Amino acid sequence: MPTQPQARCFVIMPFGHKQALDGTDIDFDRVYELLLRPAVEAAGLQAHRADMDRRGGSIHADMFQDLLLAEFVVADLTLDNANVWYEIGVRHALRASGSVLTYALRDRLPFDLAGQRMMRHTLTAGVPDPAKVEAERAALTAAITATLGAWRGRKASPVYAQLPSLQEPDWKTLKVGDTNEFWQALEAWQSRVRVAQDRQRPGDILVLAEETPNHLLAFEALRTAAEALSALKRPRYALSVLERALAIDPDDVTCRRLQAIALGRLGRFDEAREVLRRLADQHRDDQHRDGETAALFARTWKDQWRRLWQAHPSHATDPIAAARDTGATLVKAAEAYNDAFCADPAGYYPGINALTLGRVCQGLLGRCGSLDLPLVAAGVRWAIGCALRRDRTYWPLATRAELALMEGQTDAALADYGEAAALAVAAGDGFALDSSRQTLDMLQALNVQPEGVAAARRVLDTAEQQLATLSGGQPSGTAEPGRVVLFSGHMVDRPDRPAPRFPEALAPAAGERIVRALTEVGAGPGDLGIAQAASGGDLLFAQACLARGMRLEIYLSRDEPAFLADSVQFAAPHWQEDFDGLKDRPDVLIRVMPDDLGPTPEGVDVYDRCSRWTLHTALSCGLTKVSFIALWDGKPGDGPGGTQSMVSLVRRLTGRQPLIIDPADL
Secondary structure, eight states, X not given: OOXXXXXXXXXXXXXXXXXXXXSOEEEHHHHIIIIIHHHHHHTTOEEEOGGGOOSSSOHXXXXXXXXXXXXXXXXEOSSOOXXXXXXXXXXXXXXXXXXXXXXXXXXXOOGGGTXXXXXXXXXXXXXXXXXXXHHHHHHHHHHHHHHHTSOTTOOOSHHHHHOTTOOOOOGGGGOOOSOOHHHHHHHHHHHHHHHHHHTTOHHHHHHHHTTOSOGGGHHHHHHXXXXXXXXXXXXXXXXXXXXXXXXXXXXXXXXXXXXXXXXXXXXXXXXXXXXXXXXXXXXXXXXXXXXXXXXXXXXXXXXXXXXXXXXXXTTTTOHHHHHHHTHHHHHHHHHHHHHHHHHOTTOHHHHHHHHHHHHHHHHHHSOOTTOOXXXXXXHHHHHHHHHHHHOOOHHHHHHHHHHHHHTTOHHHHHHHHHHHHHHHHHHTOHHHHHHHHHHHHHHHHTTSSHHHHHHHHHHHHHHHHHHHHHTSSSOTTOOOOSOEEEEEEOBOOOTTOSSOSSOGGGHHHHHHHHHHHHHHTTOOTTOEEEEOOOTBHHHHHHHXXXXXXXXXXXXXXXXXXXXXXXXXXXXXXXXXXXXXXXXXXXXXEEEEHHHHHOSOOTTOOHHHHHHHHHHHHHHTTOGGGEXXXXXXXXXXXXXXXXXXXXXXXXXXXXXXXXXXXOGGGO
């Protein structure tokens, strides 16, 4: 199963031997080893002191990063050590909560620290008292656990407690140093997510989201993954990642907006609007944010109208009549977009939606609610002009194209759609193309500017096909598979296997049974098979897929030489020939996990990771499309990541039962 990075606790304390005011020689390293570190680790945190950084560079830069980013801080204030007091002061200024203070040899800590959790411990001859250390460790662990579980809004820092309007700084703006390991890990991870997005591979992003590079920056990593999944039009998976991100920071505006978008895409409009209402209330005094939130709120009305319109009994035969019958909701959407545009006149996105929907309402219903359409059009033109002076990106170009289209300026519209589409293809942004295409589909169905709309749709259709081609998984002109079949199965027995499980002699019968299983799940030409490529079930499945005209994706857990040595070459020579026969075929894509996902994280089994990779890739095509076939004897596997693990994973994540082929029945 995926590993989650361990939360980090920065321990602020003196190092080595220091003398107390009464002359006691205190061994602070022993205090750390016997009391503080065990207590921190018992709370599930990774203990860290500044003197543990042995690499080159500025110790001050690393120290400030820990004071900012560590989930937790424990400070030993036994002595009036200037460095220790300075560091806990910096922590209290940077973070509103997440610290516990410990001390010995004092009666109490200064009044200025009132409100902090304080734990007194006992020293005997300068080291933790052997008779009390176990109980004091447990008490410190309990204090850490209680603080971690406290209400997130509780501001324990005396700085934030006395200045209730003070907000924690944005940690991204406070990055210091060029070699900090946490930033390097996050940036490398984000680069892989961006590559996966560019290649249109949501399954890769789902695996990477389970492997956020470190706990300190897990929130930023999860938000990156959710944004990428949203761009790839995978709202269900974006929502699952956002739930984890919002558990870390439930007040993050970007995540809550993404959550509303995902809920709307899933047709859960009431939930989406409730998220946006709470967000608008929270930021009522921030006009720019109110404008963005209001635009998303309007989007839920637009999506709801689209669902009502498409579900109308007359939609297939007379979409214009269906639109008239659902016109009240359409007017509501146009007015909601107009309200958002008024809240933020620079927001050309709600402006163009107000204009387009308003003109549709005017044409179909003879009314457009409270909208002044000429004034909205002028405002949109101004807002787009301002935006394009700053940067030529997809959305202002696509908006100007839509404005030109609505005004009958087809040539200008096509020029802007073409430039915008090229930018979307380069960025792997299928969400942007899909959003524009949905509007054009609606306009075409309602016979609005029919010639210009048809030409614009051809531009976007070409771009979407280019994007699919660049993903590497689908040749140009190939339709989306109607069915995806995920396979997992035993390898043929190794020569030294003590008890037979899948002997070589059963391979022909297993191959025939796999062929029948593909028929049972309804797989046929053009459908997609996904498997690994070990000797035995995997390669038999590959041959069966190709024989019936299916496309095939092969996932290797290691680079090819290592994979072959471990999973193919131990068996009869024909298995190596079968593997080599898959290479260079146009209907076979072979992917290598370390190349696409990077090195396997410490503590993660390479085979389990590859199983999750194949499963997430299959599920990202849509659960209703996916069937599961397993060649499995029904017994526990030899280790993580085997067929038994895959069957359990499928059952747990999908609630489905794989079609199981038992070698004993062959």
